[in-house]
Amino acid sequence: MSNKLKIFFKGVTDVSPLMIPVVPFGIIFGVLAIDLGLSPITTMGMSIIMFAGASQIVFLQLFSAGASSLVILSSVGAVNARHLLYGAVLSEHMSDIKMIWKIIFSYFLVDQAFAVTNPYLKKSSDKNKVFHSFGAGATCWMIWQTTTIIGIYLGSIIPDKLGLSFAVPLTFLALIVNDLRKLINVIVIIISGLIATFGYEIIPFKAYVIVAAVSGLTVAMILTKSKSVN
Amino acid sequence: MVEWSLIIYCGLITFFSRYLMIAILKKEMFTDRIREVLSFVPSAIFPAIIFPAIFIDNTGNFLLEDNPKILASIIAVIVGVFSKNILATIFTGLTAYWFLIFF
Numbered sequence: 001m002s003n004k005l006k007i008f009f010k011g012v013t014d015v016s017p018l019m020i021p022v023v024p025f026g027i028i029f030g031v032l033a034i035d036l037g038l039s040p041i042t043t044m045g046m047s048i049i050m051f052a053g054a055s056q057i058v059f060l061q062l063f064s065a066g067a068s069s070l071v072i073l074s075s076v077g078a079v080n081a082r083h084l085l086y087g088a089v090l091s092e093h094m095s096d097i098k099m100i101w102k103i104i105f106s107y108f109l110v111d112q113a114f115a116v117t118n119p120y121l122k123k124s125s126d127k128n129k130v131f132h133s134f135g136a137g138a139t140c141w142m143i144w145q146t147t148t149i150i151g152i153y154l155g156s157i158i159p160d161k162l163g164l165s166f167a168v169p170l171t172f173l174a175l176i177v178n179d180l181r182k183l184i185n186v187i188v189i190i191i192s193g194l195i196a197t198f199g200y201e202i203i204p205f206k207a208y209v210i211v212a213a214v215s216g217l218t219v220a221m222i223l224t225k226s227k228s229v230n
Numbered sequence: 231m232v233e234w235s236l237i238i239y240c241g242l243i244t245f246f247s248r249y250l251m252i253a254i255l256k257k258e259m260f261t262d263r264i265r266e267v268l269s270f271v272p273s274a275i276f277p278a279i280i281f282p283a284i285f286i287d288n289t290g291n292f293l294l295e296d297n298p299k300i301l302a303s304i305i306a307v308i309v310g311v312f313s314k315n316i317l318a319t320i321f322t323g324l325t326a327y328w329f330l331i332f333f
Contacts, residue, residue, distance in 0.1 A: 042237070084250060086271070090252060107248070169280040169284055173303060174310055212275075217274045
């Protein structure tokens, strides 16, 4: 097996545990979309063209609330702004690859892929190591499209009472649980969380995600600086 | 009726949010200091998704009392910190939540 393929499959294996909560998430998206009157083709089109769970759910929420196209577009932009940071983190490892690969890897750069590829890229020195993000992202893609289809077919069979949407915050929680051992991370987490919660209704265009994230990063910058000076 | 053009614009904005930094940043721009700060990206972003999903209900109200998601999340965090296992964290949280809402 070629080296690239091996690294690709390492990405597949590493991201697999994170796929289990994506299953209910994708199904929820499909069910919600059909409930809101979207056609199966439009629903599928969203999953393929956008391929961004959180943004797609935000899209549906705003659409059902009767928001204008401009509000939907800017909200999706705000929710997506976190990708700028992912790109910034990963670009260090991707600056030497061909543009076509940059484009392909970018399309597949979802939260779960970033979460497993970032630590891998830090410790690997293989020249093909970025294929890890491709493997992880392509796995997410398969699961996301499949579960969207399942959601479309299940329609309203799944009871709301089950509260499957709670799997979404739990997934993200599981991704940062190791950071809870470090004091500065805990402070950043609490500040970001509180700003997002209390800014949820106040900050326009659902931009609370990026406002909270930038505030959290600023605090991290200040705290790590004072630590290194002392 | 959802317009295809809106979905395509949303797709483009999603793609470019992922591509932009990868396209313009160069390896030489990264110092240890920048790396250190960027290592806090997950801690800065994920709580912004987690907290509102726990504390705010579908209608946009802040829920502190009678909210089983809070206790379920605390249980998930405790299990997560001790087990360091992603799946155990998610499943404990979901199981605790179902236990709290159905019993």
